[in-house]
Amino acid sequence: MNEMSPAAEATADYLLEGRGIVKRFGALTANDHVDLAVKPGEIHALLGENGAGKSTLVKMIYGSLQPNAGEFRWRNTPVTIANPAAARRLGIGMVFQHFSLFESLSVVENIALALPPSASMATLSARIEQVSRDYGLPLRAGAVVADLSVGERQRIEIMRCLLQEPRLMIMDEPTAVLTPLEADQLFVTLERLAREGRAILYISHRLEEVKRLCHTATILRHGKVVARVDPSKETAASLARLMIGADVHAIRTARERKTGPARLTLNGLDQPPGGPFAVALVDIHLEVRAGEIIAIAGVAGNGQSELFDAISGERLSARPDAVLIDGAPSGSLGVTERRGIGAAFVPEERLGHGAVPGLTLSENVILTRHAADNAAGMARRGFLDFALAALTARRVSQDYDVRKGKPDPEARSLSGGNLQKFVVGRELDRRPSLLVVNQPTWGVDAGAAALIRQALVDLAASGAGVLVISQDLDEIFEIADRVAVISRGRLSPAYDAHAITLEAIGLLMGGADPATITLGALSQTEVARHAH
Amino acid sequence: MRIELEKRGEQARFFAVASPFIAVGLMLVTGAILFALNGIDPLEGLFVYFVEPLTTVWSIEELLKKAAPLILIGAGLAVAYRANVWNIGAEGQLTIGAITGAAVPILFPDWQSPMVLVLMLALGVLGGMIYGAIPAILKVKFGANEILTSLMLVYVAQLLLDWVVRGPWRDPKGYNFPKSISFDGWQILPNLPGTHVHIGVVFALVAALVLAVLMRRTLKGYEVRVLGQTPRAGRFAGFAPNRMVLFVFLLSGGLAGLAGICEVAGTIGNLQPSVSPNYGFTAIIVAFLGRLDPIGAVFAGLLLAISYLGGEAAQVSLGISDKTARLFQGILLFYILACDTLILYRIRFVRPRRLKEGSAHGRA
């Protein structure tokens, strides 16, 4: 591991160095003596699993957090980056993963907030429109953020950064929210920026794009630097091993699926937008049969959560037969009644939607099971059976390897991965005939993700229908039998996962008309079903 | 110096129990300082205020009578606030309950039967419920902020009461005093055997117990907690937020109405322009001091009743205004809210950060 000790090398040509950076949050050491060195004109990848400490490190570089130990050097001079303003003064800019935009403010106001107070709004507006055109990311300065698409919002973030003429740009998972096409456009811009002599610190866990784009990669695992490599000389598999530390065991898939009756049918589901910033669902058709896993791919914010709410019954449909669960018209049934038919749901947001932060795990069991499962109903004549709830919580924790500090902790004290295992396990424990899960492994560590995916595959094998909404294409290809793509509230037909190419999915995610996509081995029934 | 908060992983059990006691302790210290500043021996002041009311049978009976409405309303409000529904118009619901309940003896002065009392109580509850339903419906139907509407309705209720006792319901033989005829017989709430304490105290204890069971053991109570903390999770569980708003307003309004008719039929004995020394507002403090728990409200109600009596006693023996009671109550609520921070956070006082190079500091 000698190669990863930059202090030993000649340091004169580094733009930014971090030496022995340590950051602790309570008992957790998020960064443990991290070394990092970035050259001008370099696209430098920061690779690592969720929770490896990437975000913590860049927050310190950007001055949002302060290290407990270690030092940063900027152009070979030790510096303290006390706050983001200080970072910006040095020439460090950041494009956030979760946009730090102000919804009710205009594009120009959003950008002005990130710049030192100077020019008038009119001058700034003109400059924004000019520079954004130059870089191929056009923006209207007067538009209000709330009305913009995800891709446009990211452009605001990038413009914010660019207008500060940064020497170093930090980009936190910039492609997570983009279609493959939009991502390609972004790469062109980034390569141009690097040619201009700017350094880019590129955070990602997508190995292919790191291989393609980046000159150097620093790999973090559990808060420590485990390697510094040239990604173009690595394979995706070797990068993955470095990132995860071990080969993740492959999912056993029963590929010769035997599908049974339809567990979930969507018959022309329509829904007007529920609020000013929501997506409308338009004429959605889908059938999930017993024994199969169907995945819905798509870029965030294209109607996934609206679709989830419509299927779960958190929003009711105008027509009862728009949603059939196990053949029963359910469009006008509430979520409790749909559970009664045998459906189970896992929403995207674990804390605050799937679980109540301030309640214990056993109390959280009651959340989705107070009325479902008549045999083991946890509410009888209005009174709750806490003993049964506690028993169930213990069983779920055991069966799905939920690790916790004490027997029955509050939900908010669990790590993301463990809480997700609990929330998924709580539903699987019911042996549902239909499971609908939104982003099953988002922000979950590799071990937990593998466990959850295996459980989904096993559930389908046991004769349930499983619908997975996911933005993670690797996950989709790992477990799904068929794949549909959602874009602007419209759902494509479901294609056989073996037949559809990544490229075709990319086009569909970008809003291409399914009729124009040629796939080759499309199943005839699917084509017929969506012909109208 | 700056205050920094560090989030705890879970609620701190110790502070969840201790915070009301710390708050009361801080209030006593503050009180002692205030007494000292006014040239009163702090110990004597605190004794008169908080101990003396407990030393005679008469004053304990008074205490229970004052605690009854505070507990009734406070327990109801505790449930409402747990649901994150802010009924702050209990004083108005109390007033309406007093009016609707008192309608029976005023309109039928000669009717004497146990039914009269039952009807009075029922109408009192009903009046409070209906008046509480107004802000609930305005919130559910139109999204109008319940804090503002329920409070506005307090003023309206008090003006209505003022009008009935000066106008249509004024006692014709009352020498033009603004008050109704006096109640007697079955129009009066009976006392507990051998005491001068009306049975409103029993209602209060029963209500607190029932609500405690509701909150701890039933699906409804679970619904209240879930919808109050995380409405999104509540909808996911299949609970209806709008029905919850109506439920807690009917519940807390009904209990306030019951408190109102108990005051009129038990303590006062007729209807007059003012039927409550701000019980509806003090009960907000009761709810918080009781940690939004119905059983907690019982103890909190007793403590605040002491402060009412202490205020009266202090006026007599220390020569300070009984308005100090309201000051103490306000200060107490502040301390409770401040202490509740300790349940979820560790508090650190830090000097302004030195922006020195390499100033690495570990966690305290």
Added chain:
Amino acid sequence: MGALEAVILTIITASTPLLLAAIGELVVERSGVLNLGVEGMMVVGAVAGFGAALTTGSVAIGVVAAMAAGMLMALLFGVLTLSLVANQVATGLALTLLGLGLSGLMGLSFVGHPGLRLPKLEVPYLSDLPFIGPILFRQDALVYLSIALVVAVSYVLFRTRIGLVVRAVGDNHGSAHALGYPVIRVRYACVAFGGACAGLAGGYLSLAYTPQWVENMTAGRGWIALALVVFSSWLPGRVLVGAYLFGAVTILGFYVQGMGVGIPAQFLSSLPYLVTIAALVVISKNRLLMRANTPACLGQSFVPDR
């Protein structure tokens, strides 16, 4: 003096305290903080202003004292909600209860004393114009100030960097923090400003509206000011319109009563409260407008991670 002129003059006096308190609270809410303690800050401002003016003999000192008292109360609220992240709704209520108790005690010796009255400022010549003169050019300083405040707040909020930062903090405190803006400090400043305005509004009541001290003399005006902020959908110009509409309704009620119409006085007195409820319902019904304009962080505590 004509009857209409008299009516308009009283409307201005009735509207000014509402306007002062509401414009301050508007700034507070724009920064994402909901301070329900307006009534408490106002009533303490009223007693402090009255007392200071009475003891020193200077109305100016009274006005300053009213503002200072309101601001101190607001800072108390700030310590709890901003530094200790206490629930803003509960703390606002606590501030009102504390304010009512505190003012009752502070004002004991002032009850029944005639107070000093804020003098009317006359603009030379113009104030002699018929009708327009007394209405526009013969008012006390606080009436002019209240109008100027609306203009100033509107300008600062929407035309200056400081205002942009305030709106940003109210819209998304996490992002504002990430960009390096001192969320808590900005909010403290706004809360203090709101407190000063509420104190001033209280001072106006006890120094100009009815120059005397009566317990609970704010009579719910702080709450009405809060409703006005909602009614205005957080736009300063509409606060001005709302406050004057409101003042007009209240005063017309009194005039109707004075004309000896057979409606009980209590019903007319309840008019302001009923109108407030009606206004809230009408404005809240338009949910789209409400959602687009409500500061997104209103009422939410902010704890920066370190």
